[in-house]
Amino acid sequence: MTDLILHHYDGSPFSEKVRLILGFKGLAWKSVKVPVMLPKPDVVALTGGYRRTPFLQIGADIWCDTALMARVIDTLAPKPALYPHAAGELQHLVAQWADSTLFWTAIPYTMQPAGVAHIFEGAPPEFLKAFGADRAAMTAGMRRLTTADAAVQLLSYFGWLESQVADGRPFLMGAQPCIADFSVAQSLWYVRRAPPVATILAPFQKLIGWYERVAAFGHGTVEKMTSADALDIAARTTGHVPAKVEPGLGFDAGEAVTVMPTDYAPDPVAGALVGLTAHEVVIERRDERGGLLHVHFPRIGYQVKKVSTETT
The missing domain is CATH 1.20.1050.10 (Glutathione S-transferase Yfyf (Class Pi); Chain A, domain 2)
Known part of the structure; x- marks a missing residue:
């Protein structure tokens, strides 16, 4: 399995949610500790401005929000099921x-x-x-x-x-x-x-x-990694998880957009739209240290907005 890199800190409740899911799945993962408050230069380099903790990295793909991260982990390791039919x-x-x-x-x-x-x-x-x-x-x-x-x-x-x-x-x-x-x-x-x-x-x-x-599920098998190493992995990665913009959702592939949470920490992340479904939005952005990155967000709880190209 491709290396899972979790960017988190010890006292973060949402990080604990993901750590327990990784333990439930019995997975090995890389641990990058992020600052508990701003400034977060390495976080911004990877996410484009999303500052909430945690976020998940696989190569040059970055997943924000634990609701989406949980689905990614379940897809990569489907057993035991995180979303059992009986529930x-x-x-x-x-x-x-x-x-x-x-x-x-x-x-x-x-x-x-x-x-x-x-x-x-x-x-x-x-x-x-x-x-x-x-x-x-x-x-x-x-x-x-x-x-x-x-x-x-x-x-x-x-x-x-x-x-x-x-x-x-x-x-x-x-x-x-x-x-x-x-x-x-x-x-x-x-x-x-x-x-x-x-x-x-x-x-x-x-x-x-x-x-x-x-x-009691614990946290799985954890190996420490520095944020510099995580950035280097992103920069050296070629290719991304497949994504496409589905028709009929109000946006076109390649459009300049921003994505931001609608509840708290509403820091917009800007980029070119490369993926859009009823469940996920993916934008492409370039960083001088992280290279060409795809940043993923869930649709629920987030606003996708076109960036005006008009000049005044």
């Missing part, structure tokens, strides 16, 4: 809810003062100030829950999830793990990183048991 279509809805609503409830709850003090124990004040400013810029315009609101909502969410496994099923959708399990698990993982606030999980022992089954 039905509901697994996708639960995964999307977990990646958005549950995540944005768990984060502000965990980042209350007691949680921050534990997670960033020993960090100098200047780091905490810079980290806060970085995340504030990423989420500008978003309405964030208060700690009290987040706590009440988490109790409801954890209660619903507890009821889902109360009948003794090992995973959320039944006997087999699926994408919903890994999407939900990342938020529990993050809350549990801060024991002073993780007490909120105490009433939900069946849910904790479910989480421990998911966590």
Whole structure:
């Protein structure tokens, strides 16, 4: 199998989601650690400006957003299935809810003062100030829950999830793990990183048991790689994963476009459109260090916009 290179950092919840999927699949992968906040020059060189963590690299192809990355990994290693038929279509809805609503409830709850003090124990004040400013810029315009609101909502969410496994099923959708399990698990993982606030999980022992089954998949076989080596691999790669622009979707192959998330960190990535389906958009861009790159995004949660060529 072509080398899978995951660009991530240890404390990233979405990175943990992908690490667990790689462990579930029993895969070997290369680990490139990225900065937790800007500047991220090597990240920008590969993604064109997408700054969210993680992203996945295979040669000169870059996949952004874990919803898309999970599908790529499942295609490369189809067994065991990440989207088992028995889990039905509901697994996708639960995964999307977990990646958005549950995540944005768990984060502000965990980042209350007691949680921050534990997670960033020993960090100098200047780091905490810079980290806060970085995340504030990423989420500008978003309405964030208060700690009290987040706590009440988490109790409801954890209660619903507890009821889902109360009948003794090992995973959320039944006997087999699926994408919903890994999407939900990342938020529990993050809350549990801060024991002073993780007490909120105490009433939900069946849910904790479910989480421990998911966590037991581990992270697969990991080999460290530098970002410079990852850039070199991209620059030396010839050819890309096949992509095409399907007709009837409002865009033509080769058009100049930007792609950006619609929820947070809305940094546009510009390039020439080389792939478009109902599920994925692919743009081609050139970087002086990374060479000719294809950057992939999912359609759900992202805006594709034509770049005006008019002059004033």
